Amino acid sequence: MSLDRESEVPLAVQLADALREAAAHGHLRGGDRLPSTRALAGRLGVSRTVTAAAYEQLHAEGWIVGRHGSGTYVTTSPPAGRPARRAVVEREGTPSGLLDLTLGVPWAEGLDRAAWRRAWRAAADAAPLSTAQRAGLPEYRAAIAEHLLRHRGLDVGTESVLATGGTTAAVVELAAAVLGRGDLVAVEEPGYQRAVEAFRCAGLRVAPVPVDGEGIRPDSVPRGARAVYCSPAHQYPMGSRMSAARRVELVERARAEDFLLIEDDYDGELRFDVAPLPLLAALAPDVVAHLGTTSKILTPTLGAGWMVAPEPVTTTVLEYRDRTGTRPSPAGQRVLVELARTGDLGRHLRRLRRELSERRTMLVGAFREAGVPVLGDDAGAHLVVPLDSAGTERDRLAAGRGDGIVLDSLSRHFAGVPDRHGVAVGYAGCSRAALWDALGELVRLLR
Incomplete structure (x- = not known):
């Protein structure tokens, strides 16, 4: 056992750490007698104050005990089969050098x-909070209410907005607080699989419902569903919009059968051909829980989203947060407030729509000129190229990766057995120059 006199760590702390480590790894075992503080100080060449302070710390932690007239003993043996500590392993992202065109x-x-x-x-200038804001910062809720009015045509008051950690976090809360284990939830097929897994992890039963060019098919929603999860403004991942007739049909069924419509508006601000489509929440605020996020229009860094739902739903979610001690982080909320207050959020959204519109025009023009079919409305940050089989889909993805391009398979977005195949191309995450350089290869791969 050696002590480093040049270290900034006090000698007593070094000694306590070394003895603790020896006991934890079995070099010292329960019942072993330790030298006296005087004897150990002499052996290590330190003052008795050092050894006495180390013993006092270990005694307070329960590692050693003093027996009157007998000495100091180790009290605890290490657990049998003590496993090695493992590092936290993050799921691997796209390797460097590859162009990521996933959704x-x-x-x-x-x-x-x-x-x-x-x-x-500016966000850092705000005073630290002394109490948790379960519903979200009032100024954030006011900024989201203004954002929804300006960019989505939804007129709600600040008190109707609930801050969330993002769309998936909101789904987790709805599944845990509003729905019950064993409840049936209808989801779009294909659709957003993180929401599907959130429902399943909460013990809910998931019923995939097919989508077509007009969105989810209300006539295929099973009887007995407690909720229907959908993305009406820009279906994920097929890119279609839900028709007005289907919106009305879905709302009428929700009211008649008492189920909740969960509206995922993940990129509803990003429409290029017409004004953003009206929200289900504007049509039927009594049966719709509207979810939005900053992850697609800004960055996942903020971890901020919102929910606008009927009062019984938001009340139940707040009660759940009180019981579990959870709430969305206020840091990202404060940054969003500042971006909105200065007008930078609005300016970014205008640049974003213009940039993605031009990228989509470039891709669609090149594909159609080469005879490659494209699915999806003139909106959002991705498009879909249909293919004839699962084998063709796998071949195209493998060929793309071989050429340095990472594409997304349509089959990945099915909760059940895929009945359609294709490649989804996300065009927001890379630079425009990189997208342009890869355009010829993309056309060749998908032609």
């Missing part, structure tokens, strides 16, 4: 870095 990656490089820094500095 769900936002245009983070388009953020004005000066505005980004200003927002964080």
Whole structure:
């Protein structure tokens, strides 16, 4: 046992750490007698104050005990089969050198870095909170209410907005607080699989419902469903919009059969051909829980989203947060407030729509000129190229990866057995130059 006199760590702390480590790894065992503080100090060449302080710390922690007239003894043996500590392993992302064209990656490089820094500095000026804001910061809820009015045409008051950690976090809360184990939830097929897994992990039964060019098919929603999860403004991943007739049909069924419509508006602000489509929440605020997120229009860094739902739903979610001690992080909320207050959020959204519109036009034009069919409305940050089989889909993905391009398979977005195949191309996460350089290869791969 050696002590480093040049270290900034006090000698007594070093000694206590060394003895604790020896006991934890079995070099010292329960019942072993330790030298006296005087004898150990002499052997290590330190003052008795050092050894006495180390013993006092270990005694307080329960590692050693003093027996009157007998000495100091180790009290605890290490657990049998003590496993080695494992590092936390993150799921591997796209390897460097590959062009990532998978879905769900936002245009983070388009953020004005000066505005980004200003927002964080201003957010840091706010005083630290002394109590948790379960519903979210009032100023954040007011900023989201203004955002929904300006960009989505939804007129709600600040008190109707609930801050969330994002769409998936909101789904987790709805599944845990509003729905019950064993309840049946209808989901779009294909659809957003993280929401599907959130429902399943909460013990809910999932019923996939097919989608077509007009969105989810209300006539296929099973009887007895307690909720229907859908993305009406821009179906994920097929890219269609839900028709007005289907919106009305779905709302009428929700009211008649008493189920909740969960509206995922993940990129509803990103429409290029017409104004953003009206929300289900505007049509039927009594049966719709509207969910939004900053992850697709800004960056996942903020971890901020929102929910607008009937009062019984938001009340139940708040009660759940009180019981579990959970709440969305206020840091990202404060940054969003500053971006909205200075007008930087609105300016970014205008740049984002213009940039993604031009990228989509470039891709669609090249594909159609080469005879490659494209699915999806003129909106959002991805498009779908249909293919004839699962084998063709696998071949195209493998060929793309071989050429340095990572594409997304349509079959990945099915909760059940895929009945359609294709490649989904996300065009927001890379630079425009990189997308342009890869365009010829993309056309060749998908032709």
